[in-house]
Structure formats: C-alpha cells, structure tokens
Amino acid sequence: MNELLIIGAGGFARETAQAVRDAGDLKLLGHLDDDTSLHGTEVDGVPVLGGCDLVHDCSAAQVVICVGNPRDYASRARLVRRLGLAGDRYATVVHPTAAVSSTSHVGPGSVLLAHCALTAAVRVGAHVAVMPHVVLTHDDVVGDFATLASGARLGGGARLERGAYVGAGALVR
Known part of the structure; x- marks a missing residue:
C-alpha cells in the first residue's frame, strides 16, 4: 500500500x-x-508531523x-513551486462515491471529494480541488490549481483557466 x-x-x-480513509487504497x-x-x-x-519541508x-511517500x-487562491501553486517535487510524487485522491467516467482524466495532485461526477471526456488538471457534489459534464476542461466549491455545476464544454475559483452552488454554462 502506498503511503x-x-x-x-x-x-x-x-x-x-x-476521503483517503474512505477509499482505503493509501496509507x-x-x-x-x-x-x-x-x-x-x-x-x-x-498526526501533524511537522512543517511542509x-x-x-x-x-517514498506520495503527496x-x-x-x-x-x-489567496494562489497559495497551492506557490507551495508546489516551493517544494519542487517531481510530478510522480503527487497522488490523486478520489473519494469512493465520486463518479468518474472512463473517458475522463484527473491530473496528479488533484482531489475529488464525495459525490462529485465527471460525465464524459472531462479533463481536470493538476492540483485541482473538487469539493463535494460538484458536477462536471461532457468536454469540460478545468485548468491546474482550480478550486470548485461544493455543489458547483459546469455545463458541457466549459473551460476554467489555471487557478480559477468557482463558488459554492455556482452554475456555469
């Protein structure tokens, strides 16, 4: 089991x-x-083991x-830069209740929390935070470091730029 x-x-x-505990595939x-x-x-x-460095x-642990x-929504991007880790060190965390279609892709370091859905050919970049009950529909593209707050919904073909923030309950078409 990966740490x-x-x-x-x-x-x-x-x-x-x-989400990690519920999924049970990482220690x-x-x-x-x-x-x-x-x-x-x-x-x-x-446990909080110490500082980020x-x-x-x-x-050996994934991150x-x-x-x-x-x-300050840019804090995640700055921390990735500061730590300078290789891309393969980053885990992707997907809650077991998330529905991710086989034609969708989720980048390294991204987190999909409970009950979110990626329907068809959705592209989620690296280090993206997808909160509970978010729905991403066909052909959506979410740039690196974006945050989608709980209950946000994107209509088909929506494009979110790097670092975008979509608030709770927002509807984007």
Whole structure:
C-alpha cells in the first residue's frame, strides 16, 4: 500500500484525509503544515508531523497539497513551486462515491471529494480541488490549481483557466 502525506491541516486537508480513509487504497502517514502550533498535535485523529519541508525526508511517500485560502487562491501553486517535487510524487485522491467516467482524466495532485461526477471526456488538471457534489459534464476542461466549491455545476464544454475559483452552488454554462 502506498503511503501518503497531506500538505496542510485545515478544512480542505481534513476533508481529503476522510476521503483517503474512505477509499482505503493509501496509507495516510499524516499532515505536514508550516503552522508550528499544530506540530505534534492531531487533527481529526491524524498526526501533524511537522512543517511542509519534511516532505523531502519522506521520499517514498506520495503527496497531495491541500491548502486553500479564500483570500489567496494562489497559495497551492506557490507551495508546489516551493517544494519542487517531481510530478510522480503527487497522488490523486478520489473519494469512493465520486463518479468518474472512463473517458475522463484527473491530473496528479488533484482531489475529488464525495459525490462529485465527471460525465464524459472531462479533463481536470493538476492540483485541482473538487469539493463535494460538484458536477462536471461532457468536454469540460478545468485548468491546474482550480478550486470548485461544493455543489458547483459546469455545463458541457466549459473551460476554467489555471487557478480559477468557482463558488459554492455556482452554475456555469
């Protein structure tokens, strides 16, 4: 079983940890977070092992970056750059209730949470956060580092640029 480190210990990281537990295909080692007040604690029963740079000491573990700040949506992209990890280090986390068609593709480092759906020929880039109950329909393309908040729905052929944010319940056609 592959081992996984989650970068971040906030809400998105906690949701991702639950998806990892529910899927059961990765061994979750813990969270890494630069907030020193969290080091040595547990978040929802998952240990916070230390700062983000510890990822370099655990070279066998896969990684998913789960930071997201409504005041700074570029934080995930900056952290990927800062860590400088090879692309094959990044895991893709898909909750077992997510429906992903065989013609769809999800990039490395992306997270699909509970009850989201990718219908046909959907392309999700790298390090994308897809929250619960998001629906992506035929031929949608979601750029790297995008965030789709819970309940967002994209009509067929929609295109989201790198780093885009789509708010909760949004309908995009």
